[in-house]
Amino acid sequence: MYLYLYDIKGGKDYNRIKRRFYYALKRSRLSILPFKTKSVILVPDELELTADLFFSRFADKMVIYKVHALSIKSIGIRDGD
Numbered sequence: 001m002y003l004y005l006y007d008i009k010g011g012k013d014y015n016r017i018k019r020r021f022y023y024a025l026k027r028s029r030l031s032i033l034p035f036k037t038k039s040v041i042l043v044p045d046e047l048e049l050t051a052d053l054f055f056s057r058f059a060d061k062m063v064i065y066k067v068h069a070l071s072i073k074s075i076g077i078r079d080g081d
Contacts, residue, residue, distance in 0.1 A: 002043045003067040004051055006058075017061045028054050042072065 008018050025031060029050050035042035043051045055064050 001045065001069050001072065002048050002051065003069050003072070004041045004043060004055060005065040005067070006039055006041075006055065007063045009061055009063065013061075017058070021058055021062070024054070024057070030054060042069075 008014060008021065029047065030041060030043065033041060033043060033047075041051070052066075055062075055066075058064070
């Protein structure tokens with residue numbers, strides 16, 4: 001699995017970039033992924049290329065990191081656990 005960590009760069013176009021990014025994310029194949037937060041998406045190996053292509057569209061307006069994770073565990077107690 002791959003963990004993508006991203007942050008939109010500040011500036012005068014921040015709100016426009018944020019709006020475009022989340023609109024494109026909602027319309028992409030990545031929108032079906034179960035683990036998404038405001039700045040992290042967990043992507044299975046088979047969608048790595050899709051995620052790379054998606055994030056490359058915003059690379060000049062965002063800081064993006066990609067981590068290859070062998071295992072991921074939740075820390076703490078969530079509702080329903």
